[in-house]
Amino acid sequence: MRRSILITGCSSGIGFNCALKFQQRGWQVIASCRNAEDAKFLKNTYGLDIVCIDYERPATIENGFKEALALTGGRLDVLFNNGAYAILAAVEDVPTDALRAIFEANFFGWHTLTRLALPVMFAQKSGRIIQNSSVLGFAAMRFRGAYVASKFALEGLTDTLRLELDGSGVHAILIEPGPIRTKIRENAFLQFNKWINWQEARQKSTYQNKLIPRLSMENPGKDLFELPAASVSEAVWKASTARKPRARYRVTWATTLMMLTKRLTPTWLADNISKRH
Secondary structure (H helix, E strand, O other): OOOEEEEOOOOOHHHHHHHHHHHHOOOEEEEEEOOHHHHHHHHHHHOOEEEEOOOOOHHHHHHHHHHHHHHHOOOOOEEEEOOOOOOOEOHHHOOHHHHHHHHHHHHHHHHHHHHHHHHHHHHHOOEEEEEEOOHHHOOOOOOEHHHHHHHHHHHHHHHHHHHHOOOOOEEEEEEEEOOEOOOHHHHHHHHHHHHOOHHHOOOHHHHHHHHHHHHOOOOOOOOOOOEOHHHHHHHHHHHHHOOOOOOEEEEOHHHHHHHHHHHHOOHHHHHHHHOOO
């Protein structure tokens, strides 16, 4: 039997690249998107099996998972939770409702889907829950507080899940990318315009001169150690196929360097390094 994987957030970037990689390597890929038009495009252009899952709409998670199982004959080898977005703003400027919304998309929805997948994997006595975290899942950076909070929560929950799954045949694995070329800035700009009243903010000049030009792609720049989405897909492949998968797969030198910084330097020095970015 072909092995199967359900991947969320496949409209572009990491999810899209990962879906094509696994398809090319002989797996049955169930690719999910929030948008029905994106799903139709992927099915018609690449022949992928498609379901619609929107982490912010619980009914779509349950229905999409049922459809995925119908396509695989009731089996699922890997769930790759991937779809997420960022709200770039100072913590003081993030409305509480915005924080609730990003947690629904980046954390609660992932948990809902994971809980649907686990009984299937327990019955098989095998399976892998792979969570796409970030370097920002263990290291904070300015103006990324909402995203950092959701990824810190994801790391803590996944670490706990990994401990609880011991002996079940199911593994919980974290992918920790650093800067990756995706549409995350474009999507973050939509969220920024939706939620942030920057004109009246204490740090208005920072928004006007640095953050907005970067988000709007007027002056996008390039992150140090930035890699293409394919680098993350390769890490997901290793996590899916390794006989004994690691708890974490770090992608880009930025993630490794930040991990070493957090481990080996005092907080004040790590803070000074982070404040430069």
